[in-house]
Amino acid sequence: MWPMPKSLPDKFELVFIDVTDQTAAKLKSFINSSSRPPTVIAIMGYENPSVLDLIFDIGAHAVLPKPFRAAGVLSSILMARRFWAEQMRYKKDLGKLRERLVNMQKVNEAKFILMRHQGINEKEAYEVIRKQAMAKRTTTIEISQSIINAESILRNFGDG
Incomplete structure (x- = not known):
């Protein structure tokens, strides 16, 4: 969706977010606007310390570099969902x-x-x-x- 909406509808469980030229606060606000945090896959155009820091800040579960091929998308989705499920279980156990x-x-x-x-x-x-x-x-x-x-x-x- 473009432009990025202010809030994420609850029906979404997986979100691909292009982190290029975005602020951590704006992305966190968007991700946390849902009642249940989604699985987040960050899409990045280039690697540099600030982009990598942003990816950590938003709590991305996987990363896809641009340009991406179809072969890498499914494996990223599977790994991100697994990581997300483990995170949810750990949060529940911690609570x-x-x-x-x-x-x-x-x-x-x-x-x-x-x-x-x-x-x-x-x-x-x-x-x-x-x-x-x-x-x-x-x-x-x-x-x-x-x-x-x-x-x-x-x-x-x-x-x-």
């Missing part, structure tokens, strides 16, 4: 790991609050959290968050 880490931090914070206020050890504190979660049919994360919130309220109540 899960970050969420898990946040949840572990919540449980640990709640355990330390219970240990401090109840004079119990770490194992006993976790058992209190676990038993409360089972009794209320909820998760240990929700119970931990409740303990953290209650402690915060009590701390603020004591200051006021």
